[in-house]
Amino acid sequence: MLLAAATTASAGTLHGIQPDDLNRNGDPCVDFYDYANGAWRKQNPIPAYMDRWSRRWQSGEVNKEHVRDILTELSARSDWPQGSAGQLAGDFYAACMDESRIDALGSQPVQPWLADIAAVHDQASLQRMIGRLHDVGIAVPFGLYAGEDQHEPSRTIAHLYAAGLGLPDRDYYFKPEPRFADARTQYLAHVAKMFELAGTPAAEAKAKAQTVFDFEKRLAQASLDNVQLRDPKQQDHPMAFTGLAKLSPSFDWAAYFSAAGVPRVDLNVTQPAFLQQFEKELATTPLPQWQAYLQWHVLNTAADSLSTPFVEQNFAFNRTLTGATEIKPRWKRCAELTDAQLGEALGQKYVEKYFPPAAKARMQDMVKNILLAMDDTIRELDWMDEATKQKALEKRATFVPKLGYPDKFKDYKGVVVSRDSAWNNLVAASRWNVADARRQVGKPTDRSRWGMTPPTSNAYYNPLQNEIVFPAGILQAPAFDLNATDAVNYGAIGVVIGHEISHGFDDQGAQFDAQGRLANWWTPEDGKQFAAKGQCVVDQFEGYFIEPGVHHNGKLVLGESIGDLAGAKLAYRGYLKSREGKGPEPTLDGFTPEQQFFIAWGQWRGDETRIETQRSMIQGDPHPIAKYRVNGPLSNLPAFQQAFQCKAGAPMVRAEKDRCEVW
Structure with missing residues (x-):
């Protein structure tokens, strides 16, 4: 096979590909x-904490080092004006990095949430608790997001969507192949262990885990699969606000929307069958099962913001899905979390340095x-x-x-972040981001x-x-x-x-x-x-x-x-x-x-x-x-x-009759 002539012409200061990366013995x-x-x-095996590796992923990790350097600089100062981008990003990162304080607190930061869920005593308090969880981004068992109206994208409406599963998608709850069956077994053990870490006796934790799994399996049964989710028409069910009462009459939608500050205007329900299953759960599932399910999703959300045993247990389960053998360094996890929650606060500094x-x-x-x-x-x-x-x-x-x-850039006005509690900071930032999105509903789309x-x-x-x-x-x-x-x-x-x-x-x-x-x-x-x-x-x-x-x-x-x-x-x-x-x-x-x-x-x-x-x-x-x-x-x-002067019939040359060309 012929390649280009070996003569190399001058290109000034511009470089070409990475010649040392090539497998010269390959074809x-x-x-x-x-x-x-x-x-x-x-020469560069996958790092133990990563699930894949290439120059592309290496670049992404180097990028996190840039983010870390910015956050380290921001967090080194304690004189930022309260509520400024520097104070918010710096203190959020500093609290996340304070491992000794996080470990000393154990499960304490999340206990008030678990207690409030345990205090749910009737349908009204259950529904209020679902709304409270939604306020901080915990979408159980459904969620609400603000997005363009698919039929008139110049306006933003509310979309209700199916959520509330702890496994990656619906098929993990049903498919018989060993990789799915193993994941189910590991998941049950994981949920039980997390309940134990939060103070639940072992036998009760095991029972709660089974309750959670059974609850989620019923929700999964009513959810679309991954291929169906790719079809926008299957998730296009516009309706007036009053239509929600027909899908789930037991839920007080008026109270939910009022508490969320979302106007009761036309909306879209991505999966009506899921809301019908939600109605069935409200009508037939005993409150203790609802409590176990909601408590689990709080623990699952909080895990990486709690003490080391929670972090390690969370990683132990997730490694079964990714194959990573080591947890990411704390600074990386904290940089990722700060970017996810307050990305436009630190983003201003980032573009100044890295995007001329x-x-x-x-x-x-x-x-x-x-x-x-x-x-x-x-x-x-x-x-x-x-x-x-x-x-x-x-x-x-x-x-x-x-x-x-x-x-x-977003100003994050009203977010209160301190160095006292990584979990409380996550709740505060999530609450602001949820409210910021909800404020768009009923308005012209902000492009x-x-x-x-x-x-x-x-x-x-x-x-x-x-x-x-x-x-x-x-x-x-x-x-x-x-x-x-x-x-x-x-x-x-x-x-x-x-x-x-x-x-x-x-x-x-x-x-x-x-x-x-x-x-x-x-x-x-x-x-x-x-x-x-x-x-x-x-x-x-x-x-x-x-x-x-x-x-x-x-x-x-x-x-x-x-x-x-x-x-x-x-x-x-x-x-x-x-x-x-x-x-x-x-x-x-x-x-x-x-x-x-x-x-x-x-x-x-x-x-x-x-x-x-x-x-x-x-x-x-x-x-x-x-x-x-x-x-x-x-x-x-x-x-x-x-x-590359490849001959017809070579593995990298599809026969003309089999060749695909869409555009």
Whole structure:
């Protein structure tokens, strides 16, 4: 197999791919995942506290070090004005880091909550307690969130959703395979142990654990599965406020909404059958069973903010799902928690240090080119008629990119944080975040709000606002590097940009129109063609096994796999567009720019993943295992075959009759 000539041209200060990460004994046409960074993975085993590892995940952990440095600096000062971003983030982190004080308190911080639940004595007090738990973000057994109206996204409404399970999803309660049966056994023991740590005698704790499991199993039976949850139409049940009384007449909805400060206007119930099961539980389940269930979910939420025995027991159970053998260092857990609860307070400091204006400008240019590549792709489709193309182009034209950080940061006014209790701080911050979201209900949608914090190493697409969002935390090397060639940046973050754009046109996103409404904009024939092209992707991923008898659920990973496939194609086209008028970039380290592009994707996305995590992902994660996120889409792309001169019939070259191309 021929690669690029060994001659390396000068590229000034810009670098190419990571040549030392390559498995030089591998063959890019056989297993590109192994070739692109097999040497790096061999030299960098998964850390004991992680469930997967790659340069991408390493970057995320380095990012947490940056967050830690900011929080350490903030917490070193005690003279911040009360309620300021510095005081809130600094004291929240300091209290979380004060392990000796947390250990001295034991379960004391959470005992008032457990006592209040134990004092529930009738339906009215039970319902008030459910509302109190919702106020601090403990969604049991259902939850309420503020979100766009799927039929009129310019307004925000309340959505009631199914929640309240302690295992990852409904199937864990029913499926007979050993990995599910083992998880159930471990879960029962875990719940019992947590009750014991909180002071419940062993026999009573065991009985409570069984009560909790049986209660959750009934809720799980009434819940949609993971594939059903991917269909927005299955969760679209708009109704007037009075409609709630028909689903669950025993619950005092008027009192609940009044206490929550949420207006009684039209809303959406994502799973009506679940609320009917909730009604059945209210009518038939004895109060002591409700008490055990609610107490468990308080303990489960509080576990990592309590003393070491709780933290260790919580980790002991979760390791069965992830395979990690050591708990993360406390500073990492505290940095993550501070970011999750007060991310826009510390985010201001983060972007000052780690996201310069030059980075934003270069990202804007990349996004522009990849969006233009999407336009070109739509226009060139041979399976879509002109009427549908115009609708697709209209939708693409309304895309809103958000890069780095919000134009306006949250002020967290009213949050009271001290260094006395990590749990009380978590309650205070959660209460503020819940109230902040609830205040949006009944108002015009605020498009300036973000769904991720600035330090987050991730990205998302929101179909209801037709926006693609890239926090500063993901715009770091190796995903995005001001000192890297365009080939490398387009191959890494560029594919992520293309991926998020593609979500607007995947099996879910394609159900929303240019205004973000859940509305069909497809002709019947084009809709059939689109579904057939999606089925090709489903079939491809059904054939990817992680161990004998365990393969991907093609329907579950369809959206993310369309995103990867179209994302790689769009980013490549965007890269070529970026070179128009400039000429090609040089060959570096013996690799052409085209080869660098694809290697950059393999090096950024190529995670090594523990088998326990793979099993959990196969069950409930809409993202495929990393190996197949690399090999799967690239094996469909003629540009990849050309770049590495792969022969027809090579494992990384799907036969033309089997090749998938959606966009």
